[in-house]
Amino acid sequence: MKFDLKGRKAIVTGSTLGIGLATAKGLAAAGADVVVNGRKQEACEKAVAAIQKDVPDARVTACVADLGTAEGCDSLVSAHPVCDILVNNVGIFSPKDFFETSDETWTQFFDVNVMSGVRLSRAYLPAMEKKGWGRVIFISSESAQNIPVDMIHYGFSKTAQLAVSRGLAKRMAGTGVTVNAVLPGPTLSEGVQAMFKEKMQETGKSLEEISEEFVRTQRPSSLIRRPASVEEVANMILYVASQEASATTGAALRVEGGILETIF
Template identity: 55%
Template structure:
């Protein structure tokens, strides 16, 4: 299928590893001109170099900016004033008992996971309106629908992303701009993979044992019964960024391995 992304200018936030990096790679492979983003120059340079080695003819740039603040978002948009495709992938998570989640934690999570996407979308939407074409994707989570008791503050931000995405799609009704959310399930991203490996090492077992236990106890409703891969999530994100996905907007698309027990 021709996705119509050749030459489109795409930004993927938080894209030095995991779902963000896989999405950047998938967009680059489709001919998009992709900007990678991360908080440190070393991580950004490493991601750009890796993509250029794999796809030497591609157009790839990197911008170092901490998007958890207004100043960081301003730094990025100052260097990249116009784009066609925005993937709001940046996100943080942290298991913590509710009683221990301080005000500062709630604010930090909201600033990073929600306001980064709000600020960038607010900046880029006017240009998309002028061109009457654009794609905005919020990378949410199944935790938006099933709030995890072990990190309520994270779940709150993922639900908020769904509200922002749907509301923004409503304001863009009748235009060539689509806004969607993609909801991954438990994914073998860098953070999760590191946590699983560390836990396995501490117990002297294989990582597959930890994975099996996780799905047996924490996510028993999973139909997949394994972690999804970043590439599997990136495939859905890339499709909704494409030209053929022009009739998909205002949607919350689950790539959760069937964790959410719903038929719609």
């Protein structure tokens, strides 16, 4: 299926690497005007160059802003006041035992993973409603339903995203604006690859071997028995952003390889 997003403006937060960058590329290839976002100018410039290399006719710009703060969100909205497709992708993760997780860490995860999407959705949804068309997509995680014991603070933030996305979908009922969440599982983003680097050096095993071993031991219910690629996750996001997904809203769409043991 080929999607046509010409004339639509898309903002993908946290899009200098990983799922965010793959999503930005997919949206650009579909004809959207794309804004990539990161906290560092150099990273943003590299992301723009990477997209233009793969999509020569891409219309893509960068916005440097730390979306873990209200000021950073205001900066993005000020620079780009119009948005048709908002992909709330920016997020952080790190394993840490519950009893060693400080108040500051809980607050940081809430601000970055949850409040960034809350603030930007609040800014952009009214104009989408007035226009009668819009897409807001929260990049949650299978950890929202399958809380990892070593990252309870992360799972909490991802569950919160599901609550916000479902509530906003109900709030925007009948307006032509859809709000959905996408739930990836283990995905071979740069962050995950960095997490495996030390073990690769210790064992001499390849990234593919280490990542598949991780899925077998840490996510044994996986049906694909491997991590997803960032492109596989981006494909789901691209569909949800499209006109073809106009009857899909209020959903938690799984692209986690069948890890979750529930049918619904």
